[in-house]
Amino acid sequence: MTVSIVLFTADLRLHDHPPLRAAHEAAQVIPLFVRDRGVTGAGFAAPNRLAFLADCLRDLDAGLRRRGGRLVIRSGDVVEEVCRVATETDADEVHMAADVSGYAHRREQRLRRALEAEGRRLHVHETVISAVPPGAVAPASSDHFAVFTPYFRHWTGVRLREPVPAPRAVRVLDGIGSERLPDRGGLSGLSEGLATGGEEAGRARMTSWLRTGIASYEDRHDDLAGDATSRFSPHLHFGTLSPVELVHRARKAGGPGAEAFVRQLAWRDFHRQVLAARPAAATADYRTKHDRWRSEESAREDIEAWRNGRTGFPVVDAAMRQLRYEGWMHNRGRLLTASFLAKTLYVDWRVGARHFLELLVDGDVANNQLNWQWMAGTGTDSRPNRVLNPVTQAKRYDPDGAYVRRWVPELAGLAAPSVHEPWKLRGLDRAAIDDYPDPVVGLSDGLARFKRARGLD
The missing domain is CATH 1.10.579.10 (DNA Cyclobutane Dipyrimidine Photolyase, subunit A, domain 3)
Known part of the structure; x- marks a missing residue:
């Protein structure tokens, strides 16, 4: 039987996970998460996100163990660690979700070259982190939409794939070394009211909010005191909820509230297609106004x-x-x-x-x-x-x-x-x-x- 690695990144869930589904259908699976030293080196490893990530990884491991598997944790350079695990397990292929940042693109390209040099394959799956992938819709004169309204009009016309169920069992190869799961308990500098992470918490919130909150979303989403937004954003960021599943379930609920909520999910995809086309917009003006901002010292x-x-x-x-x-x-x-x-x-x-x-x-x-x-x-x-x-x-x-x-x-x-x-x-x-x-x-x-x-x- 062949062996496949599923590299989890910003998709820390078992429900509606195409890379896991594809790998699981034909092989023994290595569910792998690499604590990326590049993210830490770039200063992106903020305490609140590290804590939420620890919750997500522990929950993902628990979900895999209920299905007969487990999560493998490594730390270091993602490309080096994936190749190391592939060598240790004689894995034939690696499955992962597509992402949009310049860093994610460079990481994917490095990983593909490294795996191909070893005779292995990399499969990158769209519509795992986005509902509609960057580039799926674009105007005739450009590689992306720069205005939301026409983007949304085209976005709504895209036929979404159907969500895939979580696997009932996950066959994980024995004997693979793994680091201990992280725990938020050892972190300092956390926000006192920080929410709990993980797919279980995300799905519980999704079920509750779709039942009791979505109907009034259009009227109440700007009500500051009412706190009537979904609060799904942390779960979407870490991928413990699927944007594809959320769009399907919201459309099934129907009504003005659901339509307004789906529009917000489209805004998320809109920004992702802008960044995919213009990665420099992470740090540089997308459309400069030649501002001469007050200096940080003077302000x-x-x-x-x-x-x-x-x-x-x-x-x-x-x-x-x-x-x-x-x-x-x-x-x-x-x-x-x-x-x-x-x-x-x-x-x-x-x-x-x-x-x-x-x-x-x-x-x-x-x-x-x-x-x-x-x-x-x-x-x-x-x-x-x-x-x-x-x-x-x-x-x-x-x-x-x-x-x-x-x-x-x-x-x-x-x-x-x-x-x-x-x-x-x-x-x-x-x-x-x-x-x-x-x-x-x-x-x-x-x-x-x-x-x-x-x-x-």
Whole structure:
């Protein structure tokens, strides 16, 4: 019987896993995960994601053991470790999921060359991490869509493959050496409210939310205090949930809420096809505005106030404190905080993107970097100079101030609208919250600075 390696990367699940299914049909399987030293060396191994990853790996191993198998863990260079395992087990082929970053592409190319030099084959499977793979739809004049609306129109016309069930049994070759499973217990610097990772937790959340949350998603997904989003993003980032399965199940549920949710999954694929076509967009402007951002040194106090939730704008501070506590932030909060840093404070979007990646458990290069560029006006936004007013946004999406009071306890005694504009209080009312700072900038001053910088005044 032949032997096949399944290289798990950002697809840490057993349900709807085409590489595992393909390998399992014809061979004994080596389920392998390599703790990639390249990821660590690039500074991408943030504590929150390492903890969630540890949960995912332990859960994946448990799922394999229930099916008669186990997960093999190695550390080092992915190409070297895969080839080493292939040699140890005389494996004929390796199956893995396609990914979109420049790093992932280079890793795949290196692995293919190394395996072919040894007479082995690499099979890369699409639609494992994306519902619709990059390049599946593209305009006649380009290799990718630069605007979401026409992309979404074509995306909806793609016939998705059917999800594949988890295998009932996994035949794993005996005698393969493996490192111990990681554990989040030994990690420091974790967000106090960090969620639990793993396919079991992800599928439980999926089942519950599709039953009770999706119907109201269209009306409530921007409600900051309502917390009515799916919170699937960490599970999509680590692949404990399948985007293909989510689209199928949402469409089966039907209704405006399901349609709005599927649109968000399409946004995820949209960003992935942009990054696949333009990998430099992870660090460089997709569409430059020739910004001369304030230097990190000159803006140091403003940046620190933003990072610590001390800008004096309650909804911005609430979102930043949620990020620090949970390692996650409501999507509306992400838009608000990004607009505030990049446009109101006129600080380089890369400063904010870097901070988000230090804390976000769902810190994904495609979504994080390209959403930051969208808000900075250097990305795919068709209105690159829009500026979100944090007071207007707060009154619209947190009208009674519940979200602010939850995350900014200094303001817990204030009712709306004062909770959104505490700097307007006078006398004893202002003295009662004297531990909450005044705004770091006047909104009109920030807007004027941005317009001058962009040549809009």
